[in-house]
Amino acid sequence: MTSASLQPGTGPARRTVVAAAGAAGLAAALTACGSDDGSSGTVNTGSGSSGAAGSGGASQGGAPAAGGVVLARTSDIPEGGGKIFKDQGVVVTQPTAGTYKAFSSKCTHRGCAVGSVAKGAIVCPCHNSHFSAEDGSVKQGPATEPLPPAKITVAGDEIKLA
DSSP states (O other), X not given: OXXXXXXXXXXXOHHHHHHHHHHHHHHHHHHHHHOOSSTTSOOOOOOOOTTSOOOOOOOOTTSOTTTOEEEEEGGGSOBTOEEEEGGGXXXXXXXXXXXXXXXXXXXTTTOOBOOEEETTEEEOTXXXXXXXXXXXXXXXXXXXXXXXXXXXXXXXXXXXXX
16 A cells, blocks of 8 residues: 655745745835835925914825824924924924924935034034025035925914925
8 A cells, every 4th residue: 555645746845935925025115115206305395373374285105194294382393493303304493483394304415314403504413514494405515405395284383294
């Protein structure tokens, strides 16, 4: 009496299947995270008084379309200064009382994250570039391009990433 073989039939080895699945997952992740088409960049800033809403618009990648992500209270942003929101990649400033602006927190010189906001300037610690807290323009190089504006809304005492 002969018994059936315990060897599996022909087909790809388990190692081959697992490797192919891993490669497909890696390719999908890199495609989703590696695109830099400018959509994660920012559009125009919303500005206004703490009692009026800033301009509305399309949401940022990952931000909810209905109302946006609350970044801070208006009282959290010092007049003449600002606050950096690392996780959202944005810096919010209050150049004059009741006027709020937002910009990308990524320095246009070498892509470092800006490190501070004081005396009307957003400062990059990597090479000491300074940007205007009012309009994002370069005040001191080596950066030559302004910080791109980010879209925010101000409603009541809430500042939201639009």
